[in-house]
Amino acid sequence: MNVPNHIAIILDGNGRWAKAKGMPRSYGHVKGCANLETICDDMKELGVKYLTVYAFSTENWKRSREEVDGLMKLFRNYLKKCIRISEKNKMRVKVIGDIRAFDQDIQDKIRELEEFSKDYTELHFQIALNYGSRDEIVRGVRRLAQDAVDGKLDPQKIDEKVFESYLDTAGIPDPDLMIRTSGELRLSNYLLWQMAYTEFYFTEVPWPDFNKEELIKAIEKYNERDRRFGGVKEEKQNV
Ligand code: FPP
Secondary structure, rough: OOOOOEEEOOOOOOOHHHHOOOOOHHHHHHHHHHHHHHHHHHHHHHHOEEEEEEEEEEOOOOOOOOHHHHHHHHHHHHHHHHHHHHHHHOOEEEOOHHHOOOOOOHHHHHHHHHHHHOOOEEEEEEEEEEHHHHHHHHHHHHHHHHHHHOOOOOOOHHHHHHHHOOOOOOOOOOOOOOEOOOOOOOOOOOOOOOOOOOOOEOOOOHHHHOOOHHHHHHHHHHHHHHHHHOOOHHHHHHO
């Protein structure tokens, strides 16, 4: 089995999963968070090198105060716990998104975790928090334009590589496979630039139930598609 180098996941369906069990949405998020820990172990075991998860979008602030507060509490606990997880998995953790919107203590925990894990290379784990692809692109363009105005960047030298270096994902290879759980068939403003050539896999399984077996199914599907092109990348095939 050819294992993708980089898998991106839209973690969807925590709320519906909890509702189906007659439980509050917050219960779904707690289970979703626990599942994130398990899936990191599975990714490492399978040999996936990069994992990027969509945990909180720029749109998610519009949810009820109660739900947002619950998620913040979950992030606080998880970020603390993640130091131990990064050590166990030799996993480098980075947060993508505009973290300035979070309370200072959350921002500090993120920086601490990134600093603590910066030399690990077994698994590169990106967590998208207050992330939206359009917002990422606009923030990147703002910095790029400022560098041009300041004379640090020649506008004629701007190409795809230069542009990419201004994105939150600078230095991270593009995803090979994107998985969205829980049945919706949308990208929801996730990694729009980075997923130009990514294979998509949509499943009805809600995030809290997405386990190693489901992950292997997704990778097998990815392999079937890859074989159709004889493992040769799309651009080389001119299709
Ligand atoms: C989508 O389910 C999930 C979220 C908006 C939050 C994702 C958060 C986690 C998996 C937990 C914690 C993550 C970290 C990084 C600590 P939904 O609420 O949109 O479900 P629904 O579509 O059924 O309503």
